Amino acid sequence: MTRKKKPRLLLAIETSCDETSAAVVKQDGILSNIILSQDEIHSPYGGVVPELASRQHIKTIDYVVAESLAQAGVSLKEIDLYAVTQGPGLIGSLLVGLAFAKGLAYYFKKPLLGVDHLEAHIEAPFLENERIEFPVLALLVSGGHTSLYFLEKPLSYRLLGKTRDDAAGECLDKVAKFLQLGYPGGPVIERLARGGDSSRFHFSLPRMKTAGYDFSFSGLKTAALKIIRENGLNASHRLLRDFLASFEETVARALLENVHKALEEFHPASLILCGGVARNTRLRTRFSELGAGYGLPSFVPSPRLCTDNAGMVGALAWKKYLAAPVSTTDLDLDAYPR
Ligand code: AMP
Ligand code: MG
Numbered sequence: 001m002t003r004k005k006k007p008r009l010l011l012a013i014e015t016s017c018d019e020t021s022a023a024v025v026k027q028d029g030i031l032s033n034i035i036l037s038q039d040e041i042h043s044p045y046g047g048v049v050p051e052l053a054s055r056q057h058i059k060t061i062d063y064v065v066a067e068s069l070a071q072a073g074v075s076l077k078e079i080d081l082y083a084v085t086q087g088p089g090l091i092g093s094l095l096v097g098l099a100f101a102k103g104l105a106y107y108f109k110k111p112l113l114g115v116d117h118l119e120a121h122i123e124a125p126f127l128e129n130e131r132i133e134f135p136v137l138a139l140l141v142s143g144g145h146t147s148l149y150f151l152e153k154p155l156s157y158r159l160l161g162k163t164r165d166d167a168a169g170e171c172l173d174k175v176a177k178f179l180q181l182g183y184p185g186g187p188v189i190e191r192l193a194r195g196g197d198s199s200r201f202h203f204s205l206p207r208m209k210t211a212g213y214d215f216s217f218s219g220l221k222t223a224a225l226k227i228i229r230e231n232g233l234n235a236s237h238r239l240l241r242d243f244l245a246s247f248e249e250t251v252a253r254a255l256l257e258n259v260h261k262a263l264e265e266f267h268p269a270s271l272i273l274c275g276g277v278a279r280n281t282r283l284r285t286r287f288s289e290l291g292a293g294y295g296l297p298s299f300v301p302s303p304r305l306c307t308d309n310a311g312m313v314g315a316l317a318w319k320k321y322l323a324a325p326v327s328t329t330d331l332d333l334d335a336y337p338r
Contacts, residue, residue: 161213
């Protein structure tokens with residue numbers, strides 16, 4: 001009787017939005033994690049153009065996968081498992097990664113696992129810290145999503161609340177676009193806000209009537225645009241720095257309000273902050289301060305792992321595989337936009 005070989009190497013692919021990424025991941029760590037950003041392509045439009053994103057994924061995916069294998073020092077023949085982001089994201093972009101992963105898994109007759117992009121973001125800090133204690137309260141903040149999750153144990157995701165309108169990253173991007181500061185807006189705002197007086201401008205925010213953990217950022221965006229108009233602010237205005245610092249601080253406060261509330265109700269053992277906006281230093285600091293106030297450790301991925309990346313997809317796929325091994329290539333695996 002031949003014993004089945006234990007899987008050792010997994011290739012993960014992520015194309016949910018505007019990063020083309022591939023990673024070779026072992027059960028206990030990442031061998032490579034290539035991230036190719038499309039920022040330059042979308043920058044002239046001040047936001048991601050879905051059609052351009054999917055076309056760019058088609059152009060670059062084979063190169064990105066080849067580079068991930070080269071950096072890991074392995075060949076496709078050695079890959080035992082495949083994983084791919086199934087959703088949520090831009091449907092055209094998702095389909096590129098999904099078709100590519102299916103093709104490889106089918107040809108090499110290996111299992112293929114579909115992974116949820118948001119759950120993968122929550123996995124990112126585990127790549128750098130094995131000992132994150134459960135239950136976990138996780139705040140995911142990106143260009144397309146703003147959600148709060150409670151995880152009683154690994155792989156159990158309870159969505160406590162999400163944004164009812166704009167995502168926090170989208171709010172930053174739109175205000176930056178309005179001021180013609182460039183794209184993506186979050187990092188530009190962070191750079192230009194440095195040293196600004198964050199108490200200079202006050203944003204009057206509409207209160208959400210229902211209880212719960214949902215977020216709303218469209219009111220904050222409107223309030224920001226109102227202040228910009230009333231004060232005649234523009235990219236070279238002397239109060240721009242103070243305005244951006246105040247705005248950034250308000251975004252952080254709006255995000256942390258729900259975290260604070262959930263801390264009181266759910267009593268987690270650890271806090272996680274993740275997603276593209278988690279690169280923001282002010283938010284990282286405020287988040288850790290909040291945790292520290294409750295004597296709780298906060299885990300925030302290093303900036304590179306906050307960005308969409310296949311490493312986190314591979315790490316989650318391993319956990320899913322170990323919990324429920326699959327042995328076939330599921331060619332019916334479909335992408336979901338939301
Ligand atoms: P993602 O959707 O996870 O790919 O993240 C992209 C979003 O993160 C965009 O809305 C960016 O503006 C935002 N972002 C990236 N870096 C920063 C930063 N340093 N501060 C605030 N937002 C950021
Ligand atoms: Mg992105």
